[in-house]
Amino acid sequence: MPVLGDKLYFMKCKRFYYLIVGLLIVSIYFSGCKSEERIQKNITSEDTEAKNKSAPSFTIRYRPVWTAQTQFAGIYMARKMGFYQDKGLNVIIQPGGPNYSVYDLLQKGESDIVQMSLLTAVKRDAENGNLVNLAQLMQKTSLMLVGKKSRGINSLADFNGKRIGLWKTDERLLASLFLLNHNLKMDIVDLDTSINLFLKDGLDVINVMRYNEYHLMLQAGINPQDLFTVSLDETQFNLADNGLYTTRAFYEKHPQECRNFAVATINGWLYAFSHQEETINTVLEIMNENHLPANKPHQLWMLKELSNDFLAPKDKIGVLQESDFEKAKKILIEQNMPTTNQTYKSFYPNGK
Amino acid sequence: MENKREQPGLAYQIIVFIFFFLIIIFSVYIGITRFLFSEIMMENSRESISHLAHETVSEIESRFTKVVDISHIIISLYHADYFDRKKLDTFLYDLIYEFNTLESVTIAYAPEYYLNGNSRTIYQNRNQPGFKELKLEDYQYLDWFQIPYELKSKYWTEPWYDANSTKQIVISYCVPLFAQGKCVGIMRMDTKLSDLQRIVSPLKLERSGYAFLISSVGTIITHPADSLTFNESIFSLAEAANDSQLRQIGENMIKGETDFVHLQGDNILGDSWLYYTPLLTNNWSLGIVIAHKDVVKDLNLLLIIQTLFSLVIFITISLVVYYRTFNVSKPIRYFADIASKIGQGDFDAQLPLSGNSYEIDHLIQSFSAMQESLKVYIKNLEITIEEKNRILAEVQIASKIQQKLIPENTEHPYDIKAISCYGILEPAGVIGGDLYDFFPVDESQFLFVIADVAGKGIVAAMTMTMVSTYLRTISTYHYTASEILQNLNNFLCKQSSVSNFVTALLGIIDLEKGELEFSNAGHTPLIIKKKGNRYKIYSETHSTPLGVFENMQIGSSNLMLDKGDELILFTDGITETMDEAEDFLGIKGVVKIIRELSTDSPEQTATQIIQKVHNFAKNAAVRDDITILVIDYWRA
Numbered sequence: 001m002p003v004l005g006d007k008l009y010f011m012k013c014k015r016f017y018y019l020i021v022g023l024l025i026v027s028i029y030f031s032g033c034k035s036e037e038r039i040q041k042n043i044t045s046e047d048t049e050a051k052n053k054s055a056p057s058f059t060i061r062y063r064p065v066w067t068a069q070t071q072f073a074g075i076y077m078a079r080k081m082g083f084y085q086d087k088g089l090n091v092i093i094q095p096g097g098p099n100y101s102v103y104d105l106l107q108k109g110e111s112d113i114v115q116m117s118l119l120t121a122v123k124r125d126a127e128n129g130n131l132v133n134l135a136q137l138m139q140k141t142s143l144m145l146v147g148k149k150s151r152g153i154n155s156l157a158d159f160n161g162k163r164i165g166l167w168k169t170d171e172r173l174l175a176s177l178f179l180l181n182h183n184l185k186m187d188i189v190d191l192d193t194s195i196n197l198f199l200k201d202g203l204d205v206i207n208v209m210r211y212n213e214y215h216l217m218l219q220a221g222i223n224p225q226d227l228f229t230v231s232l233d234e235t236q237f238n239l240a241d242n243g244l245y246t247t248r249a250f251y252e253k254h255p256q257e258c259r260n261f262a263v264a265t266i267n268g269w270l271y272a273f274s275h276q277e278e279t280i281n282t283v284l285e286i287m288n289e290n291h292l293p294a295n296k297p298h299q300l301w302m303l304k305e306l307s308n309d310f311l312a313p314k315d316k317i318g319v320l321q322e323s324d325f326e327k328a329k330k331i332l333i334e335q336n337m338p339t340t341n342q343t344y345k346s347f348y349p350n351g352k
Numbered sequence: 353m354e355n356k357r358e359q360p361g362l363a364y365q366i367i368v369f370i371f372f373f374l375i376i377i378f379s380v381y382i383g384i385t386r387f388l389f390s391e392i393m394m395e396n397s398r399e400s401i402s403h404l405a406h407e408t409v410s411e412i413e414s415r416f417t418k419v420v421d422i423s424h425i426i427i428s429l430y431h432a433d434y435f436d437r438k439k440l441d442t443f444l445y446d447l448i449y450e451f452n453t454l455e456s457v458t459i460a461y462a463p464e465y466y467l468n469g470n471s472r473t474i475y476q477n478r479n480q481p482g483f484k485e486l487k488l489e490d491y492q493y494l495d496w497f498q499i500p501y502e503l504k505s506k507y508w509t510e511p512w513y514d515a516n517s518t519k520q521i522v523i524s525y526c527v528p529l530f531a532q533g534k535c536v537g538i539m540r541m542d543t544k545l546s547d548l549q550r551i552v553s554p555l556k557l558e559r560s561g562y563a564f565l566i567s568s569v570g571t572i573i574t575h576p577a578d579s580l581t582f583n584e585s586i587f588s589l590a591e592a593a594n595d596s597q598l599r600q601i602g603e604n605m606i607k608g609e610t611d612f613v614h615l616q617g618d619n620i621l622g623d624s625w626l627y628y629t630p631l632l633t634n635n636w637s638l639g640i641v642i643a644h645k646d647v648v649k650d651l652n653l654l655l656i657i658q659t660l661f662s663l664v665i666f667i668t669i670s671l672v673v674y675y676r677t678f679n680v681s682k683p684i685r686y687f688a689d690i691a692s693k694i695g696q697g698d699f700d701a702q703l704p705l706s707g708n709s710y711e712i713d714h715l716i717q718s719f720s721a722m723q724e725s726l727k728v729y730i731k732n733l734e735i736t737i738e739e740k741n742r743i744l745a746e747v748q749i750a751s752k753i754q755q756k757l758i759p760e761n762t763e764h765p766y767d768i769k770a771i772s773c774y775g776i777l778e779p780a781g782v783i784g785g786d787l788y789d790f791f792p793v794d795e796s797q798f799l800f801v802i803a804d805v806a807g808k809g810i811v812a813a814m815t816m817t818m819v820s821t822y823l824r825t826i827s828t829y830h831y832t833a834s835e836i837l838q839n840l841n842n843f844l845c846k847q848s849s850v851s852n853f854v855t856a857l858l859g860i861i862d863l864e865k866g867e868l869e870f871s872n873a874g875h876t877p878l879i880i881k882k883k884g885n886r887y888k889i890y891s892e893t894h895s896t897p898l899g900v901f902e903n904m905q906i907g908s909s910n911l912m913l914d915k916g917d918e919l920i921l922f923t924d925g926i927t928e929t930m931d932e933a934e935d936f937l938g939i940k941g942v943v944k945i946i947r948e949l950s951t952d953s954p955e956q957t958a959t960q961i962i963q964k965v966h967n968f969a970k971n972a973a974v975r976d977d978i979t980i981l982v983i984d985y986w987r988a
Binding site: 098099168189190191192194196197199200201202203218219220221223288291293294295296297298 | 592
């Protein structure tokens with residue numbers, strides 16, 4: 001056969017092959033689209049069913065009183081372990097810290113539930129009278145006043161005339177009342193979160209939490225014997241501290257969700273205390289994401305200290321005791337400070 | 353039989369001996385080297401690390417100093433009236449652009465001097481000027497503002513995250529701005545933490561060495577492990593490891609001390625050496641860590657080399673010793689083979705001609721002489737043995753002859769009904785010197801004799817043979833017992849060449865009358881056992897032993913025998929038998945044996961006595977011939 005004839009024959013064959021292959025591709029595509037559509041339908045329906053079953057239907061915005069740390073480990077662990085989800089809640093943890101007044105943000109409706117100390121809540125509630133305590137997390141205060149012996153602080157009397165650093169937030173209230181009660185005249189310096197001014201001898205005395213700043217001092221090379229300390233839990237100013245609060249309006253509108261949030265949070269705390277390693281690692285991850293300096297020994301110290309404050313007495317976990325409520329009011333009244341007008345039952349409706 | 357353990361070779365013994373001494377010598381040598389060099393190497397490590405540390409400190413200080421110097425310029429310009437804000441900001445941006453040390457410059461005013469928009473940060477963003485106005489509440493309580501403001505002094509901050517402008521971890525130098533004696537604000541100059549890390553991180557010593565910086569409160573500012581920086585302090589590391597030594601070191605570091613310490617706790621620094629020294633600008637401290645194994649690496653290498661060198665020396669010495677010992681001992685081994693052949697009787701085996709050393713040559717010569725002596729000795733020995741065998745054969749013949757001289761034991765010798773005899777002679781050697789004999793002299797006379805020749809061996813045997821022959825000869829002349837012994841005495845005396853003397857007891861029984869005449873020449877007593885278990889001892893002797901005094905008169909005794917009397921004669925071989933305690937049996941012992949006998953014939957009496965004598969002796973050696981003769985008179 002001539003060469004050219006060969007070539008033509010080959011080209012005709014080639015076209016035929018292309019046609020066959022093209023048809024095959026098109027048929028596969030359409031069949032693929034159909035199956036894909038079928039799969040997609042299945043996924044959508046399953047997803048919807050799953051959402052109906054387990055997806056939280058109610059969103060709660062929670063704002064902590066301070067920057068991310070183990071002080072809020074119960075919230076982190078409740079969220080991580082799905083305790084909120086189990087109760088049908090979607091919890092958003094908002095930023096906290098010295099630049100955020102949790103009470104004001106709660107009143108403005110920018111947060112649904114906040115964490116603050118009992119004393120702050122009782123005092124600030126004088127303004128609107130609408131605070132509701134959902135659960136009392138810490139049954140005693142961890143607040144300390146710490147002075148450097150090298151700065152001449154060896155007794156409470158030595159506080160007079162010296163410079164004291166107090167948080168600029170509402171959390172300073174208990175320390176301020178303690179100074180007033182003891183008639184101590186001090187030069188007050190407002191502080192953010194740092195203790196460096198104290199470490200640099202810019203302050204003689206500072207308010208600290210035993211679970212937090214006190215330990216940071218030890219981690220900055222100061223030995224306990226170099227410090228004069230007043231632990232307020234050993235004084236008449238021992239008060240329940242952190243609690244979960246919302247407004248009455250929110251509580252009345254979503255009572256079950258509020259109760260569920262409180263129960264899940266307490267369960268989160270109990271889980272945190274019994275799974276310390278996992279809890280600390282979770283907290284460290286969150287702190288790293290927020291560019292906050294964090295080390296494991298410090299967060300572990302914090303968790304252990306908090307467990308002392310949270311679990312004592314054990315039969316009162318999560319409960320606001322009436323005696324604490326009344327004591328907080330009494331302390332404020334003694335200093336002629338505004339205080340809540342609510343009754344215990346109104347302030348703490350979950351109590352029996 | 354226990355196998356004797358094979359002794360190790362000469363080379364092995366010498367090598368083992370040298371090995372032990374070399375171990376001692378090299379151990380001492382290596383120990384001394386380690387002692388001397390460890391101090392030197394530790395000091396060298398300290399010097400090299402401190403040199404490196406001070407170079408690094410100086411580099412960091414120069415960076416800080418540059419920032420401080422720039423701050424002086426800005427402050428002076430800030431106070432200069434001709435510099436308005438716009439010009440100042442332009443100048444600041446130029447500074448940031450020119451000095452990459454600077455990340456940003458912030459001027460922040462105190463509350464009472466704060467006006468909206470006059471506090472700002474000027475920074476560089478991708479080589480473009482960046483500018484951010486600051487609100488009072490954004491900075492008022494931050495360390496970089498509050499601490500220098502409250503202290504009214506310059507301040508180097510801890511590392512902090514500047515979320516507002518540079519969005520990275522920075523270290524800030526903060527200087528208070530004064531106006532009319534009052535602090536009106538703070539000027540902050542940021543330098544990136546990563547820049548410091550770039551200075552410190554490349555510091556590598558050996559494989560494990562690295563450097564780190566801590567701030568004036570112990571915060572870790574740079575460290576090869578990024579997770580530590582900004583998060584951990586040296587005190588938190590000490591707390592995590594529960595390491596009080598590390599905490600104390602941390603306290604010393606933030607006090608501005610310098611030291612070179614060995615860390616052994618279970619902390620992140622591990623078993624290592626730490627050199628720390630302060631930065632004078634801001635009271636930070638630089639630490640350089642090097643693993644202990646790297647510090648002592650050279651020393652360990654030296655020790656390994658020394659050990660290997662020692663091993664090579666030992667092996668070399670061992671080979672030399674083995675080679676030399678093998679050569680020296682070669683003739684000894686050959687010599688040993690020859691000695692073995694000689695031992696097996698090959699006295700003509702050829703000894704080596706030379707032994708490679710004086711001692712072995714001497715040994716070969718001595719052995720050669722010994723070989724010759726042995727040849728002669730063996731030759732003589734062969735002759736002697738041949739002679740001895742010949743003599744022994746003759747003695748055997750003599751013994752047989754001697755045995756023939758003793759009468760054969762029969763129930764009634766010579767058919768004499770009145771007499772029944774039984775004798776036993778046990779020579780101590782092949783042949784003995786004892787004798788007994790009995791025979792009728794005539795029809796009514798029956799003679800018996802027992803004799804003991806002094807001494808042993810051939811002489812005694814020959815004498816005994818003479819005595820036996822002579823007695824048989826002279827008895828035919830009807831002599832009495834005393835006459836026979838007198839004749840025998842004179843005969844023996846005449847044989848003056850024979851120096852032995854003879855004891856003898858000779859008796860003649862008149863068979864019809866039962867009369868006994870006996871003569872005892874220095875012999876052991878005659879014992880007659882009577883019926884009813886009685887016995888009589890006839891201890892008297894009628895002369896001294898025979899063969900001593902010529903013409904000696906010898907007496908005799910006469911007595912009447914009762915029918916059934918049993919005459920018991922024996923030699924002193926029996927009485928002088930000793931037990932294991934070397935006590936003699938004695939005549940008393942013999943009497944005791946006889947008294948306890950209960951026998952029916954002379955054979956039983958003789959054999960039982962001999963048996964009991966042997967029982968008495970037990971395992972004691974028999975020293976003399978033992979002979980007994982028992983004669984029953986008319987027992988039937």
